[in-house]
Amino acid sequence: MRAEKVIPILRIFDYQKTIEFYIDWLGFEIIWEHHFEDNTPVYMEVKKGNIILHLSEHHGDGTPGSRVFIWGEGIPDYHKELIGKKYKYNRPGLEKTFYEAISFTVDDPFGNKIIFNEKFDEEKHKNLF
Incomplete structure (x- = not known):
């Protein structure tokens, strides 16, 4: 077996909070949205x-x-970009992990966590801490 891609499905509860977090703050773009009919739950990519x-x-x-x-790659720069947006509900810290990565975790408004990681490189990351 060879997987082409893996796409996690995360549960959300509020469309506006989803847009504020994933689109406005994290910088994702909406590829598509689906509703079975008006006033039904959204499913989006x-x-x-x-x-x-x-x-x-x-x-x-x-x-x-x-x-x-x-x-x-580019995790420290992405972290700096997010902190610069001053999103009032999330100010993740950048850390060096026990598994030799530079990492930060964001918590979405629905309790889900996204953990961004980059392999630690002594030379590349020497000025981060």
Whole structure:
């Protein structure tokens, strides 16, 4: 078996808070949204670079409090960008982890956590701490 991509589904409860967090603060873009009809829950795909998430208001689609672990590059710069936006509900700290990464975690308004990680490089990251 060879997977083409993995797309986590995260449970959400409030469309406006979702947009404020994922689009306005984290910088994802909405690829598509689906409603079965007016006044029904939304199911949407959001994307930032090659990170794709599905966000769902539907009962049974995902469990509040889920975690998504992401390896990437440019994590310190992304962290600095987010802190610079002064989002009042989230000010994640940047840390060096026991698994040799530079990391920060964001908590969405619905209890889900996204953990952004970059492999620690002594030379590249020497001025972070």
